[in-house]
Amino acid sequence: MIDRHLVEKKLRRIEEFIREIVSAEAPPNFDAFAANIIFKRFVERNIELAIEQMIDVCKHFIASLNLQEPETYSDCFVILGKSDILSDESIDMFKSMARYRNLLIHAYDGVDDTITYSIYKKHLNDFGVFVSSIRQYIDGE
Numbered sequence: 001m002i003d004r005h006l007v008e009k010k011l012r013r014i015e016e017f018i019r020e021i022v023s024a025e026a027p028p029n030f031d032a033f034a035a036n037i038i039f040k041r042f043v044e045r046n047i048e049l050a051i052e053q054m055i056d057v058c059k060h061f062i063a064s065l066n067l068q069e070p071e072t073y074s075d076c077f078v079i080l081g082k083s084d085i086l087s088d089e090s091i092d093m094f095k096s097m098a099r100y101r102n103l104l105i106h107a108y109d110g111v112d113d114t115i116t117y118s119i120y121k122k123h124l125n126d127f128g129v130f131v132s133s134i135r136q137y138i139d140g141e
Contacts (some may be wrong), residue, residue, distance in 0.1 A: 002064045004138055010053045010060075011131045017050040018127050021120065033120070034113040043120050044104055044111065051101040054094070054130050061085060061134075073098040085137045086130070093126050
């Protein structure tokens with residue numbers, strides 16, 4: 001059984017991490033962003049924490065609904081997509097998030113600042129897509 005209280009707590013944390021990024025005073029352009037190591041790490045860390053919450057929600061759903069065991073974190077999103085919890089068109093986006101999280105955690109060849117900046121400028125709303133999808137599923141249960 002899905003623990004609605006636990007899931008909602010994690011969804012609120014995702015929203016909080018993204019809200020912190022959005023409310024921070026941003027560097028005016030990419031060069032300033034790349035040069036501001038503190039702000040850049042702040043953005044990376046909050047994105048990482050938000051993705052971790054997403055993965056935790058996915059793993060909770062998989063365990064609670066007795067779904068197929070994922071081999072990777074990306075698989076978690078695929079499994080929820082196959083179960084009509086997440087939309088098919090959002091799966092690739094969420095898989096990219098899991099891969100980005102792996103880059104951050106394991107620092108494979110460093111993290112490309114252009115990727116982080118692109119996420120920061122263009123894709124923070126993607127977290128809201130996940131939150132909305134999960135809330136919609138829970139409300140329909």
